[in-house]
Amino acid sequence: MSVLPPLSLYIHVPWCVRKCPYCDFNSHESQGDIPEADYISALIEDLKQDLHWVQGREIQSIFFGGGTPSLLSAKAYDTLFDGLTRHLSFSENIEITLEANPGTFEAEKFNGYRRAGINRLSMGIQSFDPEQLKKLGRIHDKEQALRAIDMARDAGFDNFNLDLMHGLPDQTPEQALLDLDTALAFHPPHLSWYQLTIEPNTDFYKRPPVLPEDDILWDIQEQGQARLAEAGLKQYEISAYARPGRQARHNINYWRFGDYLGIGAGAHGKITIAGPEGHRVLRSQKARLPKRYLDQTRQFLSATDIIASDDIAFECMMNALRLHSGISITDFEQRTGVTLDSLSKPMQKAESLGLIERAQVNNQDYIRASERGKQYLNELLSLFLTD
Structure with missing residues (x-):
């Protein structure tokens, strides 16, 4: 009998004040007032069209991403949660995360978010260095970032993430570590610390900045990981560090090949469809442009794609091997419909190369990936690609 994986909900808010030059997400600069009420109504209608994919499950986590979800008012989230709870069952200890930009809120907004039911914030700090913030196109400055963290805690958010980049244009190890030390002084429960990469379809791709040399990047990585460990933050994923019990449950569900509904402009979803002879896994995508998404004469859903059975193992491995704990064989087999024995050839190859281990x-x-496998993750994943 097919066992359905846990179910989460991703909600996309596509507007931002200004598009950052490194950003390849579906974000659009707001031109005047955001059509807040219309968008909340559209999200509820979008959800109603996806309810057949819930299949009796409770929602384990919700994540508001963007764009900049903190551009919406607390009142908008009150209205949205009223709609969500009419159609969905939330787990008793649900994690509800909102991405927030330090340049788009004030203390009362934080208090309102907490009252609405949001219990976790992910704050896009990126850097505390004034010059780097300018290069990254951020709309906040250092003082706003520091003040935002204090405001979040004062509003009752004891569970929050600070999002920080390293390997920034012309950045020295001293500058990168100063950013990290500034963040650690707040004793964050969770910290996302990752290297800037240049993605296609971004301004940085068209006009690449000068990034640090590889030996500098390695120096930053080694020293930074040591400081994070000293601060009591344990690495549990390639770029995620947390105190005990503060791992991002929403993201862990992604990485363990769990299911998630995706609503909002450009949102993606991954859903397991139960059937008498096992299950199928499909990807969904909603209309990308806000204007198109808000057009009531059109469908929200723009595409669905059934993941080919030959590709499911790779899709699962690509996510699960990011986690230091990896994935249980039981979860792997239940969530892919593929037995591990059927992957004996690539598994033997990976184990012989010391890239994967059992625990x-x-x-x-x-x-899970071995220590060597974590360093050569792309090579490890390539072993599970089908011809």
Whole structure:
């Protein structure tokens, strides 16, 4: 019998004040007032069209991403949660995360978000260095970033993430570590610390900045990871560090090949469809442009795609091997419909190269990337690609 994975909900807010030059997400500069009420109504209608994919499950986590979700008012989120709870069942300890830009809120807004039901914030700091913030096109300055963290805690957010980049244009190890030390002084429960990469379809791709040399990047990585460990933040994913019990449950569901509904302009979803002979896994995508998404004469859903059975193992591995704990063999087989024995050839190759290992966690058999495998993750994943 097919066992459905846990279900989360992703909600996309596509507007931002200004598009950052490194950003390749579906974000659009707001031109005047955001059509807040219309967008909330559209989100509820979008959800109603996806309810057949819930299949009796509770929602384990919700994540508001963007764009800049903190551009919306607390009142908008009150209205949205009223609609969500009419159609969905939330788990008792649901995690509800909102991405917030330090340049788009004030203290009362934070208080309103907390009252609306949001219980976790992810703050896009990126850097505390004034010059780097300018290069990155951020709309906030250092003082706004520092003040935002204090305001979040004062509003009752004891669970929050600070989003920080390193390997920035012309950045020295001293500058990168100063950013990290500034963030750690706030004793964050969770910290996302990752290297800037240049993505296609961004301004940085068209006009590449001068980034640090590889030996400098390695120096930053080694020293930074040591400081994070000293501060009590344990690395549990390639770029995620957390105190005990503060791992991002929403993201862990992604990485363990769980399911998620995606609503909002350009939102993606991943859904397992149960059937008498097993299950199928499909990807969904909603209309990308806000104007198109808000057009009531059109469908929200723009595309669905069934993941080919030959590709499911790779899709799962691509996510799960990012986690230091990997994935249990039981979860792998239930969520892909593929037995690990059917992957004996690539598994043997990966183990012979020292890229993958097996472990026992809470009396369950796990597969995970070895220390060497974490360094050569692309090479490890390529072994599971089908011809």
